[in-house]
Amino acid sequence: MRYIASIEPVHPDGSVCTHTPRSRQETGCAGRTGYVATCAGGGCTWSKTDQRRAALVAESTSHLTSHLTAPATSH
Numbered sequence: 001m002r003y004i005a006s007i008e009p010v011h012p013d014g015s016v017c018t019h020t021p022r023s024r025q026e027t028g029c030a031g032r033t034g035y036v037a038t039c040a041g042g043g044c045t046w047s048k049t050d051q052r053r054a055a056l057v058a059e060s061t062s063h064l065t066s067h068l069t070a071p072a073t074s075h
């Protein structure tokens with residue numbers, strides 16, 4: 001099983017922001033207050049939010065490592 005972590009920007013209400021910088025004004029985008037990291041694969045529902053993208057890169061990396069070291073018990 002392959003697990004893939006992704007990091008996306010989020011609005012103040014926690015929804016993922018898919019607006020491009022150009023369209024954000026036109027669509028009334030509420031702005032981005034942080035980022036959310038999610039894990040996909042094997043039914044994993046792990047997610048983590050933080051204001052700093054760099055922090056989530058470290059979090060997602062360690063999470064993916066946990067799949068490798070304890071695949072049967074981590075979820």
Ligand SMILES: [Zn+2]
Nearest residue numbers: 017018019029
């Ligand atoms: Zn947005």
Ligand SMILES: [Zn+2]
Nearest residue numbers: 003039044046
């Ligand atoms: Zn996971």
